[in-house]
Amino acid sequence: MTSKQLETDQEVRWCPGCGDYSILKQVQNVIPELGLKREEIVFVSGIGCSSRFPYYMNTYGMHSIHGRAPSVVSGLKAVRPELSVWIITGDGDSMSIGGNHLIHMLRRNFDTNILLFNNQIYGLTKGQYSPTSEEGKMTKSTPMGSLDHPFNPAALALGAEATFFARTMDRDPKHLRDVLKVANDHKGASLVEIYQNCNVFNDGAFFGMTDKDTKLEQTLFVEQGKPLIYGPQREWGIMLDGLTPRKVSTSEVSANDLWIHDDRDRVKANILARFFGDPMAEGNFPRPFGVFYQAQRATHDDLINAQVNRAKEALGAGDLDKLLSGRNTWTIA
Amino acid sequence: MENQIIEPSGLRPMGTRKNSKVVDQTVVEIVSDSGEGAQKCGQSLGSISAKMGNGVWTVEIIPAEIQPPARSREGASGIRVRIGSKKVTNMGNHANLVVALNEQVLYGRLAQDAYKEGTVLLIENKWANHELEHIRNQYAEAITEFKAQGLDVREIPMETECLKLVRDAQKGKNMWVLGMLCGIYGRDMERAEEQVRGIFRKKSEKIISSNLELLSAGYDWALNNLEFNYEIPAMKLDVDQVVMNGNEAMSFGTMAAGIELCSMYPITPATSVSHHLAENFEKVGGIVHQAEDEIAAIGFAIGASYAGKTALTVTSGPGLALKTEFIGLAVMAEIPLVIINVQRGGPSTGLPTKVEQSDMLAAIYGETGDAPKIVFAAATIEECFHFVILARKLAETFRTPVMLLSDTNLATGVQPFPRPKINSEWFASPIDQSAWKEGVGAFQWSAETGISKRPIPGQKGGMYTLTGLAHDEKSRVAYDPDINQRSAEHRSRKMAAFQQTLKRPAINGDAEGDLLLVGWGSTLGAIEEAVAKAQEEGLKVSSIHLRFLLPLEPGLKDIFSRFKKVVTVELNYSDKVGDPMITSENRRYSQLAWYLRAHTLTDVDCFSNVFGQPMSPAKVLQFIQNEVKK
Numbered sequence: 001m002t003s004k005q006l007e008t009d010q011e012v013r014w015c016p017g018c019g020d021y022s023i024l025k026q027v028q029n030v031i032p033e034l035g036l037k038r039e040e041i042v043f044v045s046g047i048g049c050s051s052r053f054p055y056y057m058n059t060y061g062m063h064s065i066h067g068r069a070p071s072v073v074s075g076l077k078a079v080r081p082e083l084s085v086w087i088i089t090g091d092g093d094s095m096s097i098g099g100n101h102l103i104h105m106l107r108r109n110f111d112t113n114i115l116l117f118n119n120q121i122y123g124l125t126k127g128q129y130s131p132t133s134e135e136g137k138m139t140k141s142t143p144m145g146s147l148d149h150p151f152n153p154a155a156l157a158l159g160a161e162a163t164f165f166a167r168t169m170d171r172d173p174k175h176l177r178d179v180l181k182v183a184n185d186h187k188g189a190s191l192v193e194i195y196q197n198c199n200v201f202n203d204g205a206f207f208g209m210t211d212k213d214t215k216l217e218q219t220l221f222v223e224q225g226k227p228l229i230y231g232p233q234r235e236w237g238i239m240l241d242g243l244t245p246r247k248v249s250t251s252e253v254s255a256n257d258l259w260i261h262d263d264r265d266r267v268k269a270n271i272l273a274r275f276f277g278d279p280m281a282e283g284n285f286p287r288p289f290g291v292f293y294q295a296q297r298a299t300h301d302d303l304i305n306a307q308v309n310r311a312k313e314a315l316g317a318g319d320l321d322k323l324l325s326g327r328n329t330w331t332i333a
Numbered sequence: 334m335e336n337q338i339i340e341p342s343g344l345r346p347m348g349t350r351k352n353s354k355v356v357d358q359t360v361v362e363i364v365s366d367s368g369e370g371a372q373k374c375g376q377s378l379g380s381i382s383a384k385m386g387n388g389v390w391t392v393e394i395i396p397a398e399i400q401p402p403a404r405s406r407e408g409a410s411g412i413r414v415r416i417g418s419k420k421v422t423n424m425g426n427h428a429n430l431v432v433a434l435n436e437q438v439l440y441g442r443l444a445q446d447a448y449k450e451g452t453v454l455l456i457e458n459k460w461a462n463h464e465l466e467h468i469r470n471q472y473a474e475a476i477t478e479f480k481a482q483g484l485d486v487r488e489i490p491m492e493t494e495c496l497k498l499v500r501d502a503q504k505g506k507n508m509w510v511l512g513m514l515c516g517i518y519g520r521d522m523e524r525a526e527e528q529v530r531g532i533f534r535k536k537s538e539k540i541i542s543s544n545l546e547l548l549s550a551g552y553d554w555a556l557n558n559l560e561f562n563y564e565i566p567a568m569k570l571d572v573d574q575v576v577m578n579g580n581e582a583m584s585f586g587t588m589a590a591g592i593e594l595c596s597m598y599p600i601t602p603a604t605s606v607s608h609h610l611a612e613n614f615e616k617v618g619g620i621v622h623q624a625e626d627e628i629a630a631i632g633f634a635i636g637a638s639y640a641g642k643t644a645l646t647v648t649s650g651p652g653l654a655l656k657t658e659f660i661g662l663a664v665m666a667e668i669p670l671v672i673i674n675v676q677r678g679g680p681s682t683g684l685p686t687k688v689e690q691s692d693m694l695a696a697i698y699g700e701t702g703d704a705p706k707i708v709f710a711a712a713t714i715e716e717c718f719h720f721v722i723l724a725r726k727l728a729e730t731f732r733t734p735v736m737l738l739s740d741t742n743l744a745t746g747v748q749p750f751p752r753p754k755i756n757s758e759w760f761a762s763p764i765d766q767s768a769w770k771e772g773v774g775a776f777q778w779s780a781e782t783g784i785s786k787r788p789i790p791g792q793k794g795g796m797y798t799l800t801g802l803a804h805d806e807k808s809r810v811a812y813d814p815d816i817n818q819r820s821a822e823h824r825s826r827k828m829a830a831f832q833q834t835l836k837r838p839a840i841n842g843d844a845e846g847d848l849l850l851v852g853w854g855s856t857l858g859a860i861e862e863a864v865a866k867a868q869e870e871g872l873k874v875s876s877i878h879l880r881f882l883l884p885l886e887p888g889l890k891d892i893f894s895r896f897k898k899v900v901t902v903e904l905n906y907s908d909k910v911g912d913p914m915i916t917s918e919n920r921r922y923s924q925l926a927w928y929l930r931a932h933t934l935t936d937v938d939c940f941s942n943v944f945g946q947p948m949s950p951a952k953v954l955q956f957i958q959n960e961v962k963k
């Protein structure tokens with residue numbers, strides 16, 4: 001399989017300059033490396049700009065209804081666990097109208113990859129604030145500013161018992177590809193939040209974190225087993241003082257004494273998820289990217305099939321005729 | 334399986350039956366506070382009677398709360414059991430005998446006209462000597478009132494009798510009552526013991542034997558203390574029978590249909606379909622999935638169906654409303670799916686434990702846009718079984734969601750019917766995973782029937798994106814205005830193609846006359862019993878009973894044209910001309926009447942109500958008599 005073979009004859013209809021193009025390209029680049037057959041891959045989406053994604057993948061796909069892709073995928077994986085199933089969703093689709101399905105998908109842990117395109121705005125409906133928009137967001141539906149406090153997707157996922165959470169961005173293709181690969185390797189529901197620029201309705205929402213000039217100051221790329229270090233000259237590090245993170249100078253603290261990233265550590269993942277304020281504000285931490293957390297927990301697809309097998313073994317494969325001639329059957333002579 | 338042969342236990346009742354009066358049918362009610370086991374008692378009486386060869390129909394009386402306050406009028410919980418010498422198809426009219434565990438729970442039933450002058454009331458008498466004065470007074474007042482209303486009141490020392498055998502009479506009084514009723518109606522005590530052993534099969538032998546003792550004691554007490562008892566001769570049948578309620582029948586039908594998955598969200602009165610299913614489904618490789626909400630329940634089924642498995646979702650009114658958008662997707666994307674809707678009273682939370690047939694138009698027209706799908710309704714408990722199999726077949730043949738309607742009356746009513754012999758043709762064929770033919774679209778609609786074949790994920794060469802957007806034969810999004818028109822025509826054509834295969838409904842009675850009643854769903858038995866009585870009286874009345882609602886069965890306009898008047902009988906709301914503000918112009922018709930008027934351009938009238946009670950033959954008969962006299 002080549003990435004070219006994954007393209008379809010459908011004209012891509014995102015706005016010119018949309019971050020979705022980059023994500024599409026990287027997904028098409030990564031998939032050929034995963035050892036899958038095209039007919040065994042399914043992309044399922046809800047509604048929104050990102051949700052048009054399945055049309056552009058020459059695999060099986062479903063453009064379902066708003067917010068409900070996780071419910072469709074749950075049924076799909078329950079009966080066809082061997083398929084590679086990807087959910088494409090946005091911040092409105094997954095955390096507003098589909099919030100309920102997202103959290104239940106995460107706790108049930110069906111083996112699927114969830115790509116959450118977070119652009120902090122409703123694009124398809126032409127610019128209303130979303131559940132991840134910042135407080136005070138001025139949009140067409142909130143001309144005086146939104147009053148809503150935004151969701152923190154990382155904390156939401158971990159709170160919902162997710163077994164995998166990672167964050168990446170549309171403007172770092174290599175990091176995006178690497179994260180997608182780890183997410184796909186994870187057996188369970190892998191939630192990947194992708195910061196994605198909507199150049200029409202929310203241009204520059206993440207520029208501080210994605211532009212070359214400011215990226216190194218505002219972001220923290222975590223890697224398994226490596227200390228938390230960032231800054232244009234890698235001059236800053238994060239230390240853990242008990243459970244309290246502290247920003248320190250790498251010239252004063254040795255790398256061994258810094259917080260060493262361990263994506264199996266749930267407590268640390270929860271602290272990392274709270275690095276969520278404006279990275280430039282006084283006392284705030286940089287925004288983390290990479291795999292925050294991954295844990296092994298039985299997937300719902302495996303559990304269902306194991307239970308069915310147990311039932312058949314313990315009770316003998318069902319004979320419907322026998323069931324119908326059970327307790328409540330008789331002949332009247 | 335659990336069909337244990339009862340060894341002679343020495344507990345067999347000793348009382349002798351004398352001067353039994355033979356009756357061809359009777360209606361018994363057992364009414365109590367919630368949680369006293371009245372339903373278990375009545376279901377058992379029904380089951381024992383069915384196994385003796387009697388016709389049986391049961392109707393549960395269920396309060397809306399799980400544990401309403403004790404001795405409250407609105408908290409009445411219970412069951413009606415109609416037993417007959419022939420097949421019984423409905424709940425009948427007034428009860429002949431009622432057992433009440435306290436006096437308060439009877440008031441509601443009296444207000445609902447459940448009893449008549451001469452109905453025998455066997456009432457627990459412990460309240461007469463209750464330690465609280467106001468309870469003693471309430472009881473005394475009630476007894477006076479019931480007598481004044483003409484009930485034949487017998488005060489029975491149920492508690493006292495039970496306490497001779499067990500320490501806590503609350504546990505087991507229902508079995509004593511069952512014994513008493515078995516005595517009164519000459520029930521086969523071997524069947525009764527077998528029934529009691531079945532109920533407590535998961536309990537200790539000690540519990541089983543104490544309940545058997547209560548059963549015997551009740552039987553003996555009736556024969557030794559009541560001056561009346563009855564025989565209800567049974568039929569001789571040589572085919573195996575099963576007895577179950579409609580929800581159980583649907584769960585067996587699901588397995589017999591080869592459906593592999595049922596996803597649901599708990600909702601009264603539909604939930605027990607999935608409970609019965611869950612007991613056995615995994616043994617035949619099936620899955621019951623309890624989703625996070627009603628929407629996810631259908632989404633789950635759609636995901637499984639898209640992946641090539643046959644799927645079912647089961648719900649009731651409010652759940653159906655929530656599923657609407659997904660049903661629209663299933664229509665648009667042509668996803669085979671069985672949706673069972675066990676109707677209850679609405680709108681909103683409505684009458685969650687009571688019967689109504691008011692989801693009909695929502696089932697047919699609930700989705701936005703033009704969303705044709707097959708909608709049909711079971712009229713008997715036996716049909717609850719067979720129609721699930723039919724629904725699955727139709728869903729796959731016509732690549733469409735199929736909605737099967739039932740209601741509270743069928744869901745909880747118990748009736749015997751011939752044991753279905755499993756037929757392998759009922760099962761779904763396995764997924765075809767051979768390579769998809771090149772150049773064939775995922776919606777290669779037949780110009781004649783609108784039917785197309787679908788590729789299944791995993792199938793080589795079949796890759797496509799299923800979509801809820803308007804799409805062409807290749808499932809590409811429509812940007813050409815012609816595509817939406819064309820695809821809508823093909824989806825609609827499937828309904829016409831199916832309609833061409835349907836038969837005209839059978840006419841119960843002459844093909845012409847003064848009045849034709851048209852029913853659907855669980856009212857079948859009441860309508861036919863009333864029509865039979867009216868015909869005996871010489872009235873020119875007939876009836877038809879519809880199963881298919883979308884598409885409608887053929888020949889209706891022609892059938893209607895041979896009757897002076899056509900009236901639907903329904904359990905949903907209609908205005909009555911003459912009520913305040915209601916005129917013949919603004920009058921709102923009941924749902925089937927509305928639908929048939931539009932469909933046949935016939936002046937179809939309606940007889941309908943929303944009391945939350947099953948239709949009784951007496952009410953239908955009274956309507957016929959008034960109508961024909963007019």
